Amino acid sequence: MIGFDFAGKTVLIVGGSSGIGNGTAHKFRNAGADVHVWGTRPTAANYADEEGSDLEGLHYACMNVSDFDAVDAYEAPFAKLDVLVLCQGTVRYRRAEFERQGWDEVMDVNVNSVMHISQKFKNNLADTKGSIIIVSSISGFRANIGNPAYAASKAAAVSLCKTLGAAWASDGIRVNGIAPGLVATKLTRVTTDNDRRREGAIARIPAGRLGTPDDMAGPILFLASPAASYVNGQTLMVDGGLALA
Ligand SMILES: NC(=O)c1ccc[n+]([C@@H]2O[C@H](COP(=O)([O-])OP(=O)(O)OC[C@H]3O[C@@H](n4cnc5c(N)ncnc54)[C@H](OP(=O)(O)O)[C@@H]3O)[C@@H](O)[C@H]2O)c1
DSSP states (O other): OOOOTTTTTTTEEEESSSSSHHHHHHHHHHHHHHEEEESSSSSSGGGGGGTTOOOOOOOEEOOOOHHHHHHHHOOOOSSSSSSEEEEOOOOOOTTTTHHHHEEEEEEIIIIIIIHHHHHTTHHHHHHOOOOEEEOOOGGGGOTTTTTHHHHHHHHHHHHHHHHHHHHGGGGGEEEEEEOOOOOOOOSSHHTTTSHHHHHHHHTTOOSOBBBBBHHHHHHHHHHHHHTTTTSOOOEEETTTTTGOO
16 A cells, blocks of 8 residues: 555545546545545436446535536635546547547547646645646557547647646646556446457556556556655656557
């Protein structure tokens, strides 16, 4: 167990209702933080039967991050914010991202909302000298043949990390990110629930296994912690070496 201490800290995880964000939410909670998560379903109870969604002990709010006016109007139930994790993500299969609607939907969730939510909480984070963690993807560093919007949105997320990191450093805010490899979540079921595709993917991962939400959470806590106090604008690949292969 990595011994990070977030006692007394308030953390908001956008996309904390599921998968990597949910695993990260529990890691922050176990490290003492008060953790708020956003997801798309009306209440926490709506996730009761969903694998990879454990809302126990977390403060849940429903927010469609593509509704930028709703994000703007959001009145936070917390008095201060120390860490903002932007872990929302979506993808469209069957070449839908080559069409305008699919392209726009993915860009809105994966990059436009990342910018707008960062801006929304900038002053809160300046007050606490807090930090932002943006979850992008190794897809942001290479071609992703059937998913042009996913890849472009993740490249933009990597870029935002750098520019916001530089722009807001003088406000005391650090902006960093992780680029996951392949983790079995509801986003990747199309690959990870298919034996042939999953085994094919694992064969390309030097670590010889898929990543887990817990594997992603450790680097996120590190980047948000004082151990990373002089790290800014960086995206850390957390992929079992996949990008090396
Ligand atoms: N899994 C991987 O292999 C992998 C690899 C590289 C990068 N990533 C990135 O990791 C992040 C987390 O993904 P995941 O794999 O953990 O998938 P996931 O389990 O599907 O989680 C995605 C999260 O984003 C939320 N979300 C999606 N659209 C939203 C919207 N319009 N408004 C608000 N929230 C929205 C989902 O809310 P609901 O729970 O309500 O659906 C969920 O909390 C994403 O940015 C993804 O691109 C994942």
